Amino acid sequence: MLARGARTAIQLSFARGAHLVVVLIDREMSQVAASVRAAEIEMQLRSSIDDKIRVVIKDRCFENWLIASPEGFTRQRSRYAYPDKIEKAAVPNKADRVADPCRLINSAMSKGQYDKTGDAAKILRVSNLDSLAANSRSFRKFLAVLGDPAYATGSRQP
Structure with a gap:
Protein backbone atom coordinates (compact mmCIF):
# COMPACT_ATOMS: atom_id res chain seq x y z
CA MET A 1 0.00 0.00 0.00
CA ASP A 59 11.50 7.03 16.64
CA ARG A 60 8.66 8.09 17.59
CA CYS A 61 7.80 11.33 15.83
CA PHE A 62 9.41 14.47 14.45
CA GLU A 63 9.28 16.24 17.83
CA ASN A 64 11.62 13.61 19.28
CA TRP A 65 14.26 15.06 16.97
CA LEU A 66 13.42 18.61 18.08
CA ILE A 67 13.92 17.82 21.76
CA ALA A 68 17.22 16.08 20.96
CA SER A 69 18.76 19.55 20.71
CA PRO A 70 17.88 21.39 23.92
CA GLU A 71 19.72 24.44 22.52
CA GLY A 72 16.73 24.99 20.26
CA PHE A 73 14.73 25.80 23.37
CA THR A 74 17.31 27.50 25.60
CA ARG A 75 17.97 30.03 22.84
CA GLN A 76 14.30 31.02 22.87
CA ARG A 77 13.77 31.80 26.56
CA SER A 78 10.84 34.14 25.89
CA ARG A 79 8.85 31.23 24.40
CA TYR A 80 10.35 28.33 26.43
CA ALA A 81 10.76 29.44 30.02
CA TYR A 82 11.61 25.95 31.27
CA PRO A 83 14.04 24.43 28.73
CA ASP A 84 15.74 22.43 31.51
CA LYS A 85 12.74 20.06 31.39
CA ILE A 86 13.62 19.19 27.81
CA GLU A 87 17.31 18.77 28.53
CA LYS A 88 16.62 16.51 31.51
CA ALA A 89 14.32 14.28 29.42
CA ALA A 90 16.47 14.10 26.25
CA VAL A 91 20.11 14.18 27.37
CA PRO A 92 22.18 12.05 27.16
CA ASN A 93 20.94 10.03 24.17
CA LYS A 94 17.35 9.72 25.47
CA ALA A 95 15.29 11.84 23.04
CA ASP A 96 13.88 8.86 21.15
CA ARG A 97 12.54 7.35 24.38
CA VAL A 98 10.28 10.30 25.23
CA ALA A 99 6.76 8.95 24.65
CA ASP A 100 5.01 12.32 24.23
CA PRO A 101 7.49 14.98 23.12
CA CYS A 102 4.71 17.46 22.24
CA ARG A 103 3.51 17.38 25.84
CA LEU A 104 7.10 17.85 27.02
CA ILE A 105 7.53 20.87 24.72
CA ASN A 106 4.26 22.35 26.01
CA SER A 107 5.44 21.88 29.60
CA ALA A 108 8.55 23.92 28.81
CA MET A 109 6.56 26.84 27.41
CA SER A 110 5.83 29.99 29.34
CA LYS A 111 2.44 30.43 27.64
CA GLY A 112 0.49 29.08 24.70
CA GLN A 113 0.76 25.72 22.99
CA TYR A 114 3.33 24.17 20.70
CA ASP A 115 2.50 24.78 17.04
CA LYS A 116 3.94 22.04 14.83
CA THR A 117 4.43 24.21 11.75
CA GLY A 118 5.40 27.55 13.27
CA ASP A 119 7.42 26.47 16.28
CA ALA A 120 9.26 23.55 14.66
CA ALA A 121 10.96 25.78 12.07
CA LYS A 122 12.01 28.28 14.75
CA ILE A 123 13.37 25.53 16.98
CA LEU A 124 15.36 24.00 14.13
CA ARG A 125 16.90 27.35 13.16
CA VAL A 126 18.68 27.50 16.51
CA SER A 127 19.22 23.79 17.09
CA ASN A 128 22.60 22.12 17.11
CA LEU A 129 23.11 19.18 14.72
CA ASP A 130 25.78 17.64 16.93
CA SER A 131 23.30 17.62 19.84
CA LEU A 132 20.60 16.15 17.64
CA ALA A 133 22.94 13.32 16.69
CA ALA A 134 24.23 12.82 20.23
CA ASN A 135 20.74 12.49 21.69
CA SER A 136 18.75 10.66 18.98
CA ARG A 137 19.72 7.31 17.54
CA SER A 138 17.07 7.61 14.81
CA PHE A 139 18.63 10.93 13.73
CA ARG A 140 22.05 9.26 13.62
CA LYS A 141 20.54 6.54 11.43
CA PHE A 142 19.20 9.26 9.13
CA LEU A 143 22.67 10.82 8.92
CA ALA A 144 24.20 7.40 8.20
CA VAL A 145 21.77 6.81 5.33
CA LEU A 146 22.62 10.24 3.94
CA GLY A 147 26.29 9.22 3.94
CA ASP A 148 27.66 11.11 6.94
CA PRO A 149 31.13 9.59 7.45
CA ALA A 150 30.82 9.91 11.24
CA TYR A 151 28.20 7.14 11.12
CA ALA A 152 29.62 5.00 8.32
CA THR A 153 30.19 2.13 10.75
CA GLY A 154 26.80 2.40 12.46
CA SER A 155 24.45 4.64 14.37
CA ARG A 156 24.11 2.80 17.67
CA GLN A 157 26.54 5.05 19.59
CA PRO A 158 26.73 8.87 19.46
Whole structure:
Protein backbone atom coordinates (compact mmCIF):
# COMPACT_ATOMS: atom_id res chain seq x y z
CA MET A 1 0.00 0.00 0.00
CA LEU A 2 2.78 2.44 0.92
CA ALA A 3 4.61 1.68 -2.32
CA ARG A 4 1.56 2.56 -4.39
CA GLY A 5 1.05 5.85 -2.55
CA ALA A 6 4.72 6.85 -2.76
CA ARG A 7 5.37 5.68 -6.32
CA THR A 8 4.65 8.98 -8.12
CA ALA A 9 6.64 11.14 -5.72
CA ILE A 10 9.61 8.77 -5.80
CA GLN A 11 9.56 8.46 -9.59
CA LEU A 12 9.39 12.26 -9.93
CA SER A 13 12.39 12.59 -7.63
CA PHE A 14 14.43 10.26 -9.83
CA ALA A 15 13.20 12.04 -12.98
CA ARG A 16 14.47 15.31 -11.50
CA GLY A 17 17.92 13.83 -10.98
CA ALA A 18 17.87 12.27 -7.52
CA HIS A 19 20.47 9.54 -7.07
CA LEU A 20 18.89 8.28 -3.86
CA VAL A 21 15.45 8.73 -2.30
CA VAL A 22 15.21 8.57 1.48
CA VAL A 23 11.72 7.89 2.79
CA LEU A 24 11.29 9.21 6.32
CA ILE A 25 8.45 7.72 8.37
CA ASP A 26 7.31 8.28 11.96
CA ARG A 27 7.25 5.18 14.14
CA GLU A 28 4.47 6.68 16.26
CA MET A 29 3.12 4.02 18.63
CA SER A 30 4.04 0.95 16.58
CA GLN A 31 5.37 -1.89 18.69
CA VAL A 32 7.40 -3.24 15.75
CA ALA A 33 11.10 -2.40 16.07
CA ALA A 34 12.01 0.58 13.88
CA SER A 35 14.79 -1.37 12.14
CA VAL A 36 12.46 -4.27 11.29
CA ARG A 37 9.71 -2.00 9.98
CA ALA A 38 12.18 0.07 7.96
CA ALA A 39 13.67 -3.05 6.37
CA GLU A 40 10.22 -4.37 5.42
CA ILE A 41 9.12 -1.09 3.87
CA GLU A 42 12.45 -0.58 2.12
CA MET A 43 12.30 -4.06 0.58
CA GLN A 44 8.75 -3.41 -0.65
CA LEU A 45 9.68 -0.03 -2.18
CA ARG A 46 12.89 -1.30 -3.76
CA SER A 47 11.22 -4.32 -5.35
CA SER A 48 8.27 -2.38 -6.72
CA ILE A 49 9.86 0.97 -7.65
CA ASP A 50 13.67 1.26 -7.61
CA ASP A 51 16.62 -0.16 -5.68
CA LYS A 52 18.01 3.32 -4.89
CA ILE A 53 15.53 3.86 -2.06
CA ARG A 54 16.32 3.87 1.65
CA VAL A 55 13.85 4.04 4.53
CA VAL A 56 14.46 5.63 7.93
CA ILE A 57 11.95 5.32 10.75
CA LYS A 58 11.94 8.29 13.13
CA ASP A 59 11.50 7.03 16.64
CA ARG A 60 8.66 8.09 17.59
CA CYS A 61 7.80 11.33 15.83
CA PHE A 62 9.41 14.47 14.45
CA GLU A 63 9.28 16.24 17.83
CA ASN A 64 11.62 13.61 19.28
CA TRP A 65 14.26 15.06 16.97
CA LEU A 66 13.42 18.61 18.08
CA ILE A 67 13.92 17.82 21.76
CA ALA A 68 17.22 16.08 20.96
CA SER A 69 18.76 19.55 20.71
CA PRO A 70 17.88 21.39 23.92
CA GLU A 71 19.72 24.44 22.52
CA GLY A 72 16.73 24.99 20.26
CA PHE A 73 14.73 25.80 23.37
CA THR A 74 17.31 27.50 25.60
CA ARG A 75 17.97 30.03 22.84
CA GLN A 76 14.30 31.02 22.87
CA ARG A 77 13.77 31.80 26.56
CA SER A 78 10.84 34.14 25.89
CA ARG A 79 8.85 31.23 24.40
CA TYR A 80 10.35 28.33 26.43
CA ALA A 81 10.76 29.44 30.02
CA TYR A 82 11.61 25.95 31.27
CA PRO A 83 14.04 24.43 28.73
CA ASP A 84 15.74 22.43 31.51
CA LYS A 85 12.74 20.06 31.39
CA ILE A 86 13.62 19.19 27.81
CA GLU A 87 17.31 18.77 28.53
CA LYS A 88 16.62 16.51 31.51
CA ALA A 89 14.32 14.28 29.42
CA ALA A 90 16.47 14.10 26.25
CA VAL A 91 20.11 14.18 27.37
CA PRO A 92 22.18 12.05 27.16
CA ASN A 93 20.94 10.03 24.17
CA LYS A 94 17.35 9.72 25.47
CA ALA A 95 15.29 11.84 23.04
CA ASP A 96 13.88 8.86 21.15
CA ARG A 97 12.54 7.35 24.38
CA VAL A 98 10.28 10.30 25.23
CA ALA A 99 6.76 8.95 24.65
CA ASP A 100 5.01 12.32 24.23
CA PRO A 101 7.49 14.98 23.12
CA CYS A 102 4.71 17.46 22.24
CA ARG A 103 3.51 17.38 25.84
CA LEU A 104 7.10 17.85 27.02
CA ILE A 105 7.53 20.87 24.72
CA ASN A 106 4.26 22.35 26.01
CA SER A 107 5.44 21.88 29.60
CA ALA A 108 8.55 23.92 28.81
CA MET A 109 6.56 26.84 27.41
CA SER A 110 5.83 29.99 29.34
CA LYS A 111 2.44 30.43 27.64
CA GLY A 112 0.49 29.08 24.70
CA GLN A 113 0.76 25.72 22.99
CA TYR A 114 3.33 24.17 20.70
CA ASP A 115 2.50 24.78 17.04
CA LYS A 116 3.94 22.04 14.83
CA THR A 117 4.43 24.21 11.75
CA GLY A 118 5.40 27.55 13.27
CA ASP A 119 7.42 26.47 16.28
CA ALA A 120 9.26 23.55 14.66
CA ALA A 121 10.96 25.78 12.07
CA LYS A 122 12.01 28.28 14.75
CA ILE A 123 13.37 25.53 16.98
CA LEU A 124 15.36 24.00 14.13
CA ARG A 125 16.90 27.35 13.16
CA VAL A 126 18.68 27.50 16.51
CA SER A 127 19.22 23.79 17.09
CA ASN A 128 22.60 22.12 17.11
CA LEU A 129 23.11 19.18 14.72
CA ASP A 130 25.78 17.64 16.93
CA SER A 131 23.30 17.62 19.84
CA LEU A 132 20.60 16.15 17.64
CA ALA A 133 22.94 13.32 16.69
CA ALA A 134 24.23 12.82 20.23
CA ASN A 135 20.74 12.49 21.69
CA SER A 136 18.75 10.66 18.98
CA ARG A 137 19.72 7.31 17.54
CA SER A 138 17.07 7.61 14.81
CA PHE A 139 18.63 10.93 13.73
CA ARG A 140 22.05 9.26 13.62
CA LYS A 141 20.54 6.54 11.43
CA PHE A 142 19.20 9.26 9.13
CA LEU A 143 22.67 10.82 8.92
CA ALA A 144 24.20 7.40 8.20
CA VAL A 145 21.77 6.81 5.33
CA LEU A 146 22.62 10.24 3.94
CA GLY A 147 26.29 9.22 3.94
CA ASP A 148 27.66 11.11 6.94
CA PRO A 149 31.13 9.59 7.45
CA ALA A 150 30.82 9.91 11.24
CA TYR A 151 28.20 7.14 11.12
CA ALA A 152 29.62 5.00 8.32
CA THR A 153 30.19 2.13 10.75
CA GLY A 154 26.80 2.40 12.46
CA SER A 155 24.45 4.64 14.37
CA ARG A 156 24.11 2.80 17.67
CA GLN A 157 26.54 5.05 19.59
CA PRO A 158 26.73 8.87 19.46
